[in-house]
Amino acid sequence: MKILSALIALGLSGAFLHADQKITVTGNDFMQFDLKEFTVSAGEKVDLEFKNIGKMPKIAMGHNLVILKEGISALKFGQKIMGMGASATNPIPEASKEDVLAATKLLGPDESDTITFTAPKAGVYQYLCSFPGHFAMMRGIMTVK
Numbered sequence: 342m343k344i345l346s347a348l349i350a351l352g353l354s355g356a357f358l359h360a361d362q363k364i365t366v367t368g369n370d371f372m373q374f375d376l377k378e379f380t381v382s383a384g385e386k387v388d389l390e391f392k393n394i395g396k397m398p399k400i401a402m403g404h405n406l407v408i409l410k411e412g413i414s415a416l417k418f419g420q421k422i423m424g425m426g427a428s429a430t431n432p433i434p435e436a437s438k439e440d441v442l443a444a445t446k447l448l449g450p451d452e453s454d455t456i457t458f459t460a461p462k463a464g465v466y467q468y469l470c471s472f473p474g475h476f477a478m479m480r481g482i483m484t485v486k
């Protein structure tokens with residue numbers, strides 16, 4: 342009986358090891374993400390916390406983190422939304438949302454936003470900051486295994 346309860350306890354702790362995956366990324370006044378790549382497990386829940394650690398006003402240096410669907414280039418997406426009139430107040434134009442897997446809010450200095458999503462199937466997913474022009478420097482890769 343003791344062995345059985347020990348096995349059950351082990352099983353439960355195993356379940357806890359598979360708890361949500363937590364990823365934290367920051368953006369700064371130099372248009373840099375601190376994490377340019379991260380890896381998550383397919384089908385598992387991801388808590389992604391994004392923080393703007395800069396000091397410049399949101400209208401001049403706001404940041405967000407936009408993860409694109411598989412096969413969508415962050416560079417091309419960044420260029421496309423500029424053509425759609427993306428701005429500090431409309432960083433993800435409506436017509437571009439079909440390309441977006443998950444996105445945080447656009448953040449001003451010292452703000453943070455946490456989003457939760459289920460990691461899609463295995464593959465490579467590009468992300469960027471969609472504040473106009475920031476895609477030139479603020480890009481990264483989420484690998485799903």
Ligand SMILES: [Cu+2]
Pocket residue numbers: 368372402403404405470471472475479
């Ligand atoms: Cu930015």
